[in-house]
Amino acid sequence: MLSMKKKCIAMLLAGGQGSRLTVLTESTAKPAVPFGGKYRIVDFPLSNCVSSGIDTVGIMTQYQPLELNEYIGNGRPWGISSNFGGIHILPPYSSGEKSQWYTGTANAIYQNRFFVDRYNPDYVIVLSGDQIYKMDYSKMLEYHKEKDAECTIAVIDVPLSEASRFGIMNCRDSGEIYEFEEKPAKPKSTKASMGIYIFNWNILREYLEKDAMDPSSSNDFGKNVIPAMLNEKRKMFAYRFDGYWRDVGTIESLWEANMDLLSSGGGVGLEDPNHKIYSRNYAQPPAFIAKHGQIFNSLIAEGSSIEGTVKNSVISVGCVIEEGATVENSVIMPGAVVGKNSKVYYSVLGEKSVLGEGVVAGNPNQDKRDIFVVGKNQILF
């Protein structure tokens, strides 16, 4: 659409270090971490934008952005590269007076307020680049408009036993939020914030400016901006999301979300043709399954060569599983090599990592909470 004003644009927070993903994010931003054999985490919020009719996305990067930048490119793989709009990578930049790294999630948007202004949108949807889920944001926007809200926060029901790990929204029957508790010891509800917000841009801008002037603020949505809006009784509503959603901020959750794909129709459900997940695809031949290759209940992406045994695992693009090797209950990221007679159990092998001959990674009897990780480009003998 070639118009000067956008109804809603998306701002994607991709700046975090993802330190809980340890060696997987040592040299790469979390949203660029591979997932599901041929995707990257960022493909999910980006593809959701496409399916929701959002054609303008600002991606705020900071930590180790090179790989992410190259992956995003001009946005063509996600069909978001229209003449006016498109995907824009937004690193912190110097604007004459001073240059400043993003100090927090809210600060990242504050520093890019002029970028948003250019599109003069009514609404801004704030997304984070480290979650696996499929969602039609236009439905959330409809809800936001229906309720005449100034801020809508997407929430998902979590088990009461887990609620203390999340930011919990306490709401009235109408859906209106009256209280927000970050990781409450005694949760009053099970509605956890998904870190997905829709704001009326003019309201958000106002609060970002106020927040920027407060030297004691950590410039964070959850810690500062949302509570400030609540305090001043702004109209805030919780939009309930019912589908599959995983925050893949830890090795365990990343591993689990991958494993979820192996049950039929399971996990985030890659198969729905009405809501495809787009990604940047590279030219690869089909997977070659050799005579000695044996596969059980696994996903194998193209370009891979399987000469060993693979069980309950996700094998990504261009991997090599050599003869005599066994891979079980593991996630092998793109380009990794598992050498002859090596054994891999309950592990995540990073991109282009190499296991030499006869290496044993992980433990077949491992408690599923303790996933063995090999970093990107790491070589193990």
Next chain:
Amino acid sequence: MGELTKERATASLPIGGRYRLIDFMLSNMANSGIISVGVLTKYNYSSLLDHLGSGSEWDLNRKNGGLFILPPFTSGNLSEPRGKIEAMYSAIPFLSRLQTDYVIMCDASVVCKIDFNKVLEQHVQSGADITAVANREEDDYSCDGQDVSFEFSGETLKDVFIGQREDKSSLMSMGIYVLERERLIKLVEEFMSKERYNLEKDFIQDGFINRGLKINVYEAKGTVLRNRSIESYYKNNLRIMENSVRREFFGSDLPVYTRVRDEIPTMYGDGCDVNDCFVADECKIFGKAENSVFCRNVILEAGAQVKNCIIMQGAKISAGVQIENAIVEKNTCLSSGVSFIGAPNSPVIVQ
């Protein structure tokens, strides 16, 4: 090519699970830095157009140069062009607009890896009128009626045969010819006016024998897969899976590019038994398969058995189906209990 090309152009036949024949030549061009490509189409070219799109996969979606589809010129009636020269006649406006010095002509149905820069360099150095790219084929190679063979005595070209060859030391044409662009335009116009339509016979062979045409033959090393019949196409599909051939075509840093589709990785079930197969994305493999190629989005149910087959996209093979030495056409559904067994060199086509 019979049944296989009833609804599609030969160039858009699938090979290697996720490519089309034309991808190999186009990728050779892209990897050689060629930026202007004209594709001469014959008939049934809609699937080819769909596959090629704007040529962006081969870096041809550009402001200088680009991909040009050149529909066939037929002189009033709807029959096929009578030879490459007549086919090229419709390309003359395109050729005239180009600024390049040389033109490389090739057959989209030949699958090989080649660096055109080396060919061009040799052509220029040789000072020949035309350079033909050819390769040596083993004893088991059987000549096609249209095969052009270059016979040498030492370093000197002594004969050009069509439809036969002396022995395995003969250099067999790969259908790739290089000549000066303006020369090509002139020769096409000249030969058309004399009603001579066959490039190989009328220009090359006759030219060599009777009119002192200087031919330089560039010897290509590496595997060449010519797809001229159902049998050869079938054999090539299986051959491309051999370790050495696979590595040759897909192992280098000069990839084969093809139109990409956003497909999910293939799922392999618990009871599957797969040996020496190529499997593209978006398949569901639960059955038994040996020495076969699976294009995208194929379902192989548990209890199905496939051996030495080429399964095209979207096919569904139910439990209890047994197929051997066959080509299964795209989107074919094979219900339980059916069985198709072709002969080893003569596959049955299932649709």
